[in-house]
Amino acid sequence: MNTAKFFAAPAVAALSIALFSGNALAHATLETGVAQPDSYYKAVVRVPHGCDGMATNKLVVELPEGFYNAKPMSHHGFALSVEKGAYEKMFTSHGKDYSEGVKRVIWDGGVVEDWAYDEFVIRGKIANVAAGDTLYFKATQYCGDAASVAWDQIPVAGEDRPAHPALALKIEGGADVADAHAGHDMSKDKMAEMVMAGDIKIEKAWTRATPNGAKAGGAFLLVTNMGDNADRLIAASSDVAAKVEIHEMSMKDGVMKMQQLEAGLEIAPGASVELKPGGFHIMMMGLNKTIAEGDMVHITLEFEKTGKVDVMFPAAPLGAPSMDHSKH
Ligand SMILES: [Cu+2]
Structure with a gap:
């Protein structure tokens, strides 16, 4: 037609x-x-x-x-x-x-x-x-x-x-998204709710259980900018951690490196960015409790334009797709 x-x-x-x-x-x-x-x-x-x-x-x-x-x-x-x-x-x-x-x-x-x-x-x-x-x-x-x-x-x-x-x-990619969740059985009732704030859509938020006494943990999500202007994930905070940062993990000369994104993570208009193990992620540091499977971890994300967005991150089992945080 x-x-x-x-x-x-x-x-x-x-x-x-x-x-x-x-x-x-x-x-x-x-x-x-x-x-x-x-x-x-x-x-x-x-x-x-x-x-x-x-x-x-x-x-x-x-x-x-x-x-x-x-x-x-x-x-x-x-x-x-x-x-x-x-x-x-x-x-x-x-x-x-x-x-x-x-x-x-x-x-x-x-x-x-x-x-x-x-x-x-x-x-x-x-x-x-x-x-x-x-x-x-x-x-x-x-x-x-x-x-x-x-x-x-x-x-x-x-x-x-x-x-x-x-x-x-x-x-x-149905496959990409499924991969991020592969290896742990995140039953549907534990899946995060979709959150809309202005033009920012957050889906598939999840974190995972931490070993006893662990001081750091990652959190992951899919963020989509439905608007016409770029936005930027610039900061985050949580009541379970002393500090929360936006990190990137990448392979350099065969070695996995993790670094804080000082300028935040840009979400271009119309783009979806997935934060997942081995890539961009939210890093909780100075955990004040052990996260258990099934816990809901509250993290406040802060976007440059959209402002603060509260997201609940359901916790997958310990070790769900491995991520090395020994460098923290
Ligand atoms: Cu990290």
């Missing part, structure tokens, strides 16, 4: 200038910009404003190949309709093949005032994709008959970020 440029050109040219000369521009984005292959995904399309003063009356979202059996949620005050089309690849679910499905969702006839924020939801299944792929949802806001804003531009490597980017969904 092609991207339709629905808007009337002259009106939009003027509108674009008005919209994009401001520095407070917020793009339409997905609440969660990452998903794993072969998982269910809830696309929450965030509409941050209308068309330069005008209320949004209609939202059209075109669904990417790779997002199947889509089911939109109805939205108060809007009439919901869908358009179906052929999938490029056959989607198979529970032994059944699907060659077509919902390709476009239309919410029409409602009002989201220009000063208001709203969210529109579509659930579906991610398939026929691999880690590293990016799916693009194309959303168009209509404000009456004359004006619209289309978020439909796909970034090109080496070029400037487009003014009207389509809503990107990064497919991340």
